[in-house]
Amino acid sequence: MTKSRIVINNIRLPITCDDNEAVLAAEKILKGSRISYVKSSLHIHKRSVDARKKSSITFVYSVTCESEAEPESIRACGDIKISAAEKLTFGMGCERMNGRPYIIGLGPAGIFCALILAAHGLSPVVLERGDSVDNRVRKIDSFYKTGILDTETNIQFGAGGAGTFSDGKLVTRIGDARIGYVLKKLVELGAPESICWNAKPHIGTDVLREVIKRAADEICSLGGEIRYNTKADSVGDGYVTVEGERIPCGLVVLAPGHSSRDTYMSLIDGGYAIEAKPFSIGVRAEHLQSELDRAMFGDEDLSNRLGHAEYSLSLRQGERGVYTFCMCPGGEVVAAASEEGGVVTNGMSRHARDGKNANAAVAVSVLPSDFSGDPVGAIRFQRELERAAFAAGGGGYCAPCQTIGGLNNGTAGGFGKRIVPTYMNSNVKGADFNKLLPSFASSLLKDGLRAFGRRIKGYDSLDVPLTGIETRTSAPLRILRDERFCALGHNLVYPCGEGAGYAGGITSAAVDGIRVAEAILSRFSRD
Numbered sequence: 001m002t003k004s005r006i007v008i009n010n011i012r013l014p015i016t017c018d019d020n021e022a023v024l025a026a027e028k029i030l031k032g033s034r035i036s037y038v039k040s041s042l043h044i045h046k047r048s049v050d051a052r053k054k055s056s057i058t059f060v061y062s063v064t065c066e067s068e069a070e071p072e073s074i075r076a077c078g079d080i081k082i083s084a085a086e087k088l089t090f091g092m093g094c095e096r097m098n099g100r101p102y103i104i105g106l107g108p109a110g111i112f113c114a115l116i117l118a119a120h121g122l123s124p125v126v127l128e129r130g131d132s133v134d135n136r137v138r139k140i141d142s143f144y145k146t147g148i149l150d151t152e153t154n155i156q157f158g159a160g161g162a163g164t165f166s167d168g169k170l171v172t173r174i175g176d177a178r179i180g181y182v183l184k185k186l187v188e189l190g191a192p193e194s195i196c197w198n199a200k201p202h203i204g205t206d207v208l209r210e211v212i213k214r215a216a217d218e219i220c221s222l223g224g225e226i227r228y229n230t231k232a233d234s235v236g237d238g239y240v241t242v243e244g245e246r247i248p249c250g251l252v253v254l255a256p257g258h259s260s261r262d263t264y265m266s267l268i269d270g271g272y273a274i275e276a277k278p279f280s281i282g283v284r285a286e287h288l289q290s291e292l293d294r295a296m297f298g299d300e301d302l303s304n305r306l307g308h309a310e311y312s313l314s315l316r317q318g319e320r321g322v323y324t325f326c327m328c329p330g331g332e333v334v335a336a337a338s339e340e341g342g343v344v345t346n347g348m349s350r351h352a353r354d355g356k357n358a359n360a361a362v363a364v365s366v367l368p369s370d371f372s373g374d375p376v377g378a379i380r381f382q383r384e385l386e387r388a389a390f391a392a393g394g395g396g397y398c399a400p401c402q403t404i405g406g407l408n409n410g411t412a413g414g415f416g417k418r419i420v421p422t423y424m425n426s427n428v429k430g431a432d433f434n435k436l437l438p439s440f441a442s443s444l445l446k447d448g449l450r451a452f453g454r455r456i457k458g459y460d461s462l463d464v465p466l467t468g469i470e471t472r473t474s475a476p477l478r479i480l481r482d483e484r485f486c487a488l489g490h491n492l493v494y495p496c497g498e499g500a501g502y503a504g505g506i507t508s509a510a511v512d513g514i515r516v517a518e519a520i521l522s523r524f525s526r527d
């Protein structure tokens, strides 16, 4: 029986090699170390690209395998790491649940929580204010064509949550053993196997939509239920209200995402313990992907072997930082609005990442002192910027756009010759972000772009288009919860995921969904 997991790190190989050579190299190291291992279990754990020296770009592998020896009996050395074999186990509580668990939101957090509760026979009911995947695609297409926003089904709301129309990047900074479970489950639901070993895994919106559909089918096939176009107006211990009707339930998992402001207000009015949380604002910068590949790999054709170049850049100035966020290689800037009269940007790519442009948010941190420091103030701060962007775009969700050169000298226009903005098929209008953004943001943005231009050649070219406004980088508040994962002062309400302030991104939201499911399963009996 497998007792340990062995990981051999730092296996550096030329990019002309194939993965088998990494496994052979690991085996050679293991033989030299006399550690007993299960040969058939050897496989790639992670592969990353080290392109710091363009003249000798390498793959950096870590290879993993199992061992029947106890972890403490194995003498690890150098790049060999030993840990106990992990297996996610779910407890069994004895408290009786008076009714079915209700889950608010079918985003990654709600999905993984529902999958686990359903798999353990608890027949969860998921309420999703937006529509199913296929209807959502249709409604967003219609929004792009007509400029008429559906405030219940859009890029923020609907089956799969905010991440469905995204690059589906699964990178996360949380080091949590549940990540492996999330990645394996996504592969089981149709995601590419490479997400399990690629150091920068991504799915792409086209594949992710199918994954979401299969997840929804699995929840229902395991006895769960999903009610689309159903919004929870308020929640409490043992009930949810929908269109004024109070529905009794066993408990509520509240996974509403970071854009459900009416839900936030009903919680604030309902006296829930909520605090403001750091967030950022900014714009989306677009570059030609081929130029980024050339700048980062030295030869753009190398992207055929390495995948498109990805970057993550940051600059700190005192209490604030400016950083790139949610970079989408070969993707497009999307209209991520969810409220009438507000323009919001974000990014999306298909699995192939075959778009001409790359884009990323360049975001500046907002401090509590920039608004009234409370949750309502944070929401107001975001909303006012979104409305100003809507006005600057001239309506119809047309977005304000400006080149880096224009930002530096306060002039609008001049974009679209070399790099064509992709937002809503170039539905953009010249504007000046020096007027739209608070001065702390516009000045740090300029400093950041200059600094990033020193790290990636051409990053701050004067004709690079910036489209805005990016306000939903993370949740502006946290719903406080206790060690049982229940909302403070509540016994049967479980805040969960990004919207509750416990995650930032698809993977960490899914992990938080699992943690809440674990807490519920360890408290309640199955019958």
Ligand SMILES: Cc1cc2nc3c(=O)[nH]c(=O)nc-3n(C[C@H](O)[C@H](O)[C@H](O)COP(=O)(O)OP(=O)(O)OC[C@H]3O[C@@H](n4cnc5c(N)ncnc54)[C@H](O)[C@@H]3O)c2cc1C
Binding pocket: 104, 105, 106, 107, 108, 109, 110, 127, 128, 129, 130, 155, 156, 157, 158, 159, 160, 161, 162, 163, 164, 165, 166, 167, 168, 169, 170, 171, 230, 231, 232, 233, 255, 256, 257, 258, 259, 260, 263, 326, 334, 336, 346, 347, 348, 496, 497, 498, 499, 503, 504, 505, 506, 507, 509, 510
């Ligand atoms: C365009 C875009 C691109 C992104 N790209 C990436 C990426 O590449 N990688 C990454 O890691 N992260 C990305 N993110 C962020 C990521 O999508 C979120 O962090 C993640 O989806 C959060 O998961 P969640 O389940 O907590 O909430 P969400 O995914 O936001 O889901 C919440 C769900 O709850 C529903 N809901 C809200 N209120 C109610 C209510 N009252 N009643 C019923 N239903 C309700 C909403 O309709 C929504 O479907 C992106 C986000 C956007 C918008």
